[in-house]
Amino acid sequence: MIYLSRKKSNFLLVSNIRSYEIFFDESMSSIAWDKVDGLIFVADHVRQIANEKWQNRLSTIPQTTIYNCVExxxxxxxxxxxxxxxxxxxxxxxxxxxxxxxxxxxxxxxxxxxxxxxxxxxxxxxxxxxxxxxxxxxxxxxxxxxxxxxxxxxxxxxxxxxxxxxxxxxxxxxxxxxxxxxxxxxxxxxxxxxxxxxxxxxxxxxxxxxxxxxxxxxxxxxxxxxxxxxxxFNAEKQLPEIERFILSLLEKNDNADQSKSFGSSLNLKGWQEKAGSRYSGSNEKQDEEESVNYLQPLPPKVEIVDNRKAYTVDFCRGKKVLHIGCVDSGMMQKRIAENNYLHHQLAGAAERLIGIDIDSRGIKLLKEEGYDVETVDIETDKEKLAVLTKNVDIIVIPEVIEHLSNPGQFLDNLYSARFDSDILISTPNSFSYRVAQYLSQGVELVHPDHNCYFSLVTLKTLLNKHGFDIRRHLLYYWPSDNNFGRKYEQILDRSPYLAEGIIVIAHRK
CATH class of the missing domain: 3.40.50.2000 (Glycogen Phosphorylase B;)
Structure with a gap:
């Protein structure tokens, strides 16, 4: 909504306010409300509190209340x-x-x-x-x-x-x-x-x-x-209510084409096409140039977890899991001894666990320890990946995607496997506050094998381009009981987007 309200556009802009949004002061303050044509609230008590809290911003915008609905x-x-x-x-x-x-x-x-x-x-x-x-x-x-x-x-x-x-x-x-x-x-x-x-x-x-x-x-x-x-709460009644409200907004702006019927079903494209003068006389090249906006909105709802591995293990508990990147190269023996090795922890929680990695030496060691693992190059071996993704509930890809030379190719291979599982991807956050602390010292806090960084926005963009939707965003950090750790937690309270890393739960479109 922040992005759309600040983007130059001839389109009607209507916001559906469900509940939690009205308490996000930073987001509500960042929206250009003078560019919003209408507000649809899901309940009167939400509408009342929103108007009390943000009276100077919302009072002049046409509003209605329409309950959520089901088919x-x-x-x-x-x-x-x-x-x-x-x-x-x-x-x-x-x-x-x-x-x-x-x-x-x-x-x-x-x-x-x-x-x-x-x-x-x-x-x-x-x-x-x-x-x-x-x-x-x-x-x-x-x-x-x-x-x-x-x-x-x-x-x-x-x-x-x-x-x-x-x-x-x-x-x-x-x-x-x-x-x-x-x-x-x-x-x-x-x-x-x-x-x-x-x-x-x-x-x-x-x-x-x-x-x-x-x-x-x-x-x-x-x-x-x-x-x-x-x-x-019937969709057959609620959706026409939404349509009538949007039509009233178009009429208010003198843009409705009165000679045509808008039908009984919800059709945003139809409204856009019938909005008449609002879309006439535009310069397509100019519109295309104006559509580029470098202020991309961050997800308004993110969860914070203070232990990435513990969250991943719990997410996989009792499930059939494929763990991509199961070898902890150079540190596996040490982490096994410390009980800090993720694949071992997953093995204790999952109903069934398969691990794959490109590191053949590490895979050999894991096989000797009794793990069900295989050597797979996820960027090139599409056929083997397709076989291994069958009959699993969750595909876990922790701290792997930043190591790849071609993450888009890997995602294409994964998409072509045609599975119906959730995928959990975690990766370091490009805007981590901890990383930023070292830049002034002339060094960068990064693993020497990493090829790329991701932010919440760029990871979402990459996944969308290759056929995946994100349904949950999480951010993780490592708490520590020292001055920096306590300061870091205070910073995250104010701006969670500076956390150590990102976890997303995604699904194939």
Missing amino acids: LDKYRFDKKSPGKNIGYVGYLNAKKGIELLLQCINEAVKIDPAYCFHIAGEFQGERFEHYTRHLVLEMDLERNIVYHGWVKDIPAFLNDMNYIISTSPWEGCPNNIIEAMACGVKPLIHNWPGASDIFPENLIFSTIDEFISILKSSDYDSSMYRDYVSEN
């Missing part, structure tokens, strides 16, 4: 009844009320030990994972919680649930609740600001006692939950 035909409806399976869909972090979630689980199990909570999501931040696993042990809840990890097929997951719980202290218009209700699942919703304006009050709890009361209640009506979604 109902993609959510199988089954008539359900009270039961023992309670689902949770989302990240596990402070923003999702993990502390309250654990207390709710504890109270439910006190009433009936048969209750089982199914977690579809991943931890964000090691502190929350350590806290959660610690408290689960202290409360003796290990048998009542099932961690499913990141779930791609949410409707299938919801099919086995009797309830869905949301303990967030803040939400906009949460899709996890909407999708569950579409499947006929009863929601148990914590009373965040605006919850009672969006969902029925008899499904909302402020205290743990109220949570237990709703859970135990015999008032369970799957058809009502489905009908509520159909009435309030």
